[in-house]
Amino acid sequence: MPKSNKSEIEKIEIDLLLEAINSRYGYDFRNYARASLKRRIINMVENAEVDHISELIEKVLYDPEFFDRFLIEMSVTVTEMFRDSEFFLALRKNIIGILKTYPFVKIWHAGCATGEEVYSMAILLHEEGFLSKVQIYATDYNFHSLETAGNGLFNLEDVLSYETNYVDSGGKKKLSDYYVAKYKSAKFYDFLKENITFTHHNLVTDGVFGEMHLIICRNVIIYFNKELQERIFSLFNDSLIRDGFLCLGAKETLEFSGIHSKFKLIMNKERIYQKESGLSYAEV
Numbered sequence: 001m002p003k004s005n006k007s008e009i010e011k012i013e014i015d016l017l018l019e020a021i022n023s024r025y026g027y028d029f030r031n032y033a034r035a036s037l038k039r040r041i042i043n044m045v046e047n048a049e050v051d052h053i054s055e056l057i058e059k060v061l062y063d064p065e066f067f068d069r070f071l072i073e074m075s076v077t078v079t080e081m082f083r084d085s086e087f088f089l090a091l092r093k094n095i096i097g098i099l100k101t102y103p104f105v106k107i108w109h110a111g112c113a114t115g116e117e118v119y120s121m122a123i124l125l126h127e128e129g130f131l132s133k134v135q136i137y138a139t140d141y142n143f144h145s146l147e148t149a150g151n152g153l154f155n156l157e158d159v160l161s162y163e164t165n166y167v168d169s170g171g172k173k174k175l176s177d178y179y180v181a182k183y184k185s186a187k188f189y190d191f192l193k194e195n196i197t198f199t200h201h202n203l204v205t206d207g208v209f210g211e212m213h214l215i216i217c218r219n220v221i222i223y224f225n226k227e228l229q230e231r232i233f234s235l236f237n238d239s240l241i242r243d244g245f246l247c248l249g250a251k252e253t254l255e256f257s258g259i260h261s262k263f264k265l266i267m268n269k270e271r272i273y274q275k276e277s278g279l280s281y282a283e284v
């Protein structure tokens with residue numbers, strides 16, 4: 001079969017597969033960025049030992065457990081603690097002081113994966129003496145990741161490798177002060193998650209989280225096409241208070257979106273935006 005024919009057929013098969021998943025389970029992947037989505041679907045074809053993408057349709061329709069595996073495969077959960085340490089340093093130095101002017105603060109980590117980013121935030125807030133004044137909502141559409149996040153139990157070797165990130169992010173103690181090491185695991189202390197709610201939320205289909213002061217959604221929208229990114233930016237705009245902060249991943253930007261003019265980029269490298277209105281960042 002000529003190559004162009006093959007990729008045309010694969011496109012049809014992927015469209016049909018995504019339609020089937022949306023109709024059967026309400027998970028809508030139709031506006032995920034196609035290249036990485038296709039790579040992961042091809043992986044699924046290889047793992048399921050079938051010849052064609054279309055053979056996955058029957059499997060997802062009739063076998064919810066297979067769909068569960070599909071969901072895990074589609075969700076790239078790569079993460080680490082204090083990832084891009086300069087981002088956490090910027091939060092610590094420039095943003096937390098502003099948040100402290102509010103009596104109570106709400107933070108939303110959208111696409112929190114297995115929670116390493118959220119525990120990093122809790123440690124930072126604790127060191128800044130502000131953890132008890134904050135409610136953190138940590139959401140993802142992947143139930144398995146959320147379960148890991150809720151347990152606060154991570155691979156010890158991975159956690160040991162985050163010590164450098166922690167120091168570079170302005171950490172005031174040692175990362176090992178926040179967990180108990182047992183065999184090959186690190187269990188983070190429960191006080192860190194007292195004010196964290198881990199909950200399911202699908203950015204494609206679910207609604208607003210009200211009155212947030214800070215939204216962190218890093219390395220998530222990179223997997224979405226422009227149309228879906230627009231929806232999510234507008235969701236974030238509606239979820240933020242005036243002067244609230246929006247933080248994206250290093251390779252993500254608001255620049256080409258319809259709500260660009262409603263936000264000010266206040267830290268370029270760290271991708272920290274502030275919703276326009278009232279006092280400007282410089283005036284605070």
Ligand SMILES: C[S@@+](CC[C@H](N)C(=O)[O-])C[C@H]1O[C@@H](n2cnc3c(N)ncnc32)[C@H](O)[C@@H]1O
Nearest residue numbers: 075076079111113140141142202203204218219
């Ligand atoms: C690469 S991880 C990013 C984790 C963390 N924010 C970080 O930067 O280290 C991307 C996460 O986005 C989640 N995700 C993908 N699509 C989503 C959706 N529609 N709704 C909610 N979460 C989604 C995935 O399940 C995954 O956990």
